[in-house]
Amino acid sequence: MNDSDSLPAPVWRDGLEDDYAELTTRLEPLVPCLEWPLHLPWIDAINRLKRQRGAVIMAHSYQSPEIFHGVADVTGDSLGLAQAAADCDAELIVLCGVHFMAESAKILAPHKTVLIPDLEAGCSLASSITADDVRALRARHPGVPVVSYANTSAAVKAESDAICTSANAVQVVEAMGAGRVIFLPDEFLGRHVASQTRVQLVLWHGHCEVHETFTAQQARHARERFDAKLVAHPECPPEVLAEADFVGSTTAMGNWLEREQPARVALITECSMADNLRVRFPATQFIKPCNLCPHMQRITLPGIYAALRDFKHAIEIPADIADRARAALQRMLAVGRRETV
Numbered sequence: 001m002n003d004s005d006s007l008p009a010p011v012w013r014d015g016l017e018d019d020y021a022e023l024t025t026r027l028e029p030l031v032p033c034l035e036w037p038l039h040l041p042w043i044d045a046i047n048r049l050k051r052q053r054g055a056v057i058m059a060h061s062y063q064s065p066e067i068f069h070g071v072a073d074v075t076g077d078s079l080g081l082a083q084a085a086a087d088c089d090a091e092l093i094v095l096c097g098v099h100f101m102a103e104s105a106k107i108l109a110p111h112k113t114v115l116i117p118d119l120e121a122g123c124s125l126a127s128s129i130t131a132d133d134v135r136a137l138r139a140r141h142p143g144v145p146v147v148s149y150a151n152t153s154a155a156v157k158a159e160s161d162a163i164c165t166s167a168n169a170v171q172v173v174e175a176m177g178a179g180r181v182i183f184l185p186d187e188f189l190g191r192h193v194a195s196q197t198r199v200q201l202v203l204w205h206g207h208c209e210v211h212e213t214f215t216a217q218q219a220r221h222a223r224e225r226f227d228a229k230l231v232a233h234p235e236c237p238p239e240v241l242a243e244a245d246f247v248g249s250t251t252a253m254g255n256w257l258e259r260e261q262p263a264r265v266a267l268i269t270e271c272s273m274a275d276n277l278r279v280r281f282p283a284t285q286f287i288k289p290c291n292l293c294p295h296m297q298r299i300t301l302p303g304i305y306a307a308l309r310d311f312k313h314a315i316e317i318p319a320d321i322a323d324r325a326r327a328a329l330q331r332m333l334a335v336g337r338r339e340t341v
Contacts, residue, residue, distance in 0.1 A: 042301035060097035117303035128206030157325035222266035
């Protein structure tokens with residue numbers, strides 16, 4: 001049971017429905033009307049408390065609509081949220097996402113308080129590899145640089161030469177200036193990167209439990225049955241990516257939809273992201289398949305309220321690990337700066 005399960009529900013106040021009329025209308029296609037009497041008091045209580053605390057709430061694109069649209073001040077992918085934590089004026093950040101995302105925010109904003117509403121909100125990719133594993137790989141491949149995906153723990157980041165996202169992985173790998181690179185931990189993303197570079201990659205066999213279960217048959221069914229365009233995240237298996245009209249990161253998916261404006265699309269990724277993009281692109285029909293991330297679903301409105309009320313759970317990272325992880329993140333950011341000059 002989560003700590004927030006024992007919280008008494010906020011009291012419904014007069015005028016609440018009118019104050020949030022625009023939000024409920026906008027999310028009507030996504031959130032059943034029967035759920036609003038449950039959500040609105042929590043949304044209102046959180047928004048009031050965050051103003052009292054001077055806090056900023058940040059939500060990943062995989063968060064449920066009532067969180068993403070109802071209480072978040074900043075939304076985006078994991079790196080974008082970490083950078084926003086460093087750049088914003090607030091000293092208190094509530095990170096609505098999984099644990100490695102909160103760690104990344106703390107790494108880039110070391111003097112701020114970063115809270116995660118549920119410490120058990122983990123990630124199958126992040127848990128697939130440890131710092132000891134990275135050191136063992138370095139011993140087996142002496143002199144070969146290590147590029148680690150952002151979906152890793154602070155300890156793994158600290159053992160890496162550079163961090164990457166799914167959007168910039170090719171650029172970061174090539175920026176290492178080496179013929180071989182150890183690429184961690186997502187095997188499918190690594191294969192996708194390897195198909196776009198001459199650099200030889202040493203891969204780890206980590207997988208995202210959300211994306212690894214998609215099949216090429218599901219993708220073909222969405223296209224043939226619904227005449228839908230297929231947009232897939234590169235953490236999906238290669239046979240799924242081969243069926244896609246576009247392969248890209250969470251941010252790139254939104255940019256592709258903005259550019260292409262398809263009549264029907266199947267986002268082969270986490271369900272809540274499709275829900276949140278549906279609000280942004282009402283003229284596009286979103287066709288499933290999609291899978292829910294069980295770890296993202298651990299973040300709830302009561303949990304966010306409890307985090308704000310009790311200042312829990314604060315992310316703490318040993319200074320030596322944070323410093324080395326920050327250097328790896330900054331090396332990635334330097335690659336991005338060079339490319340935009």
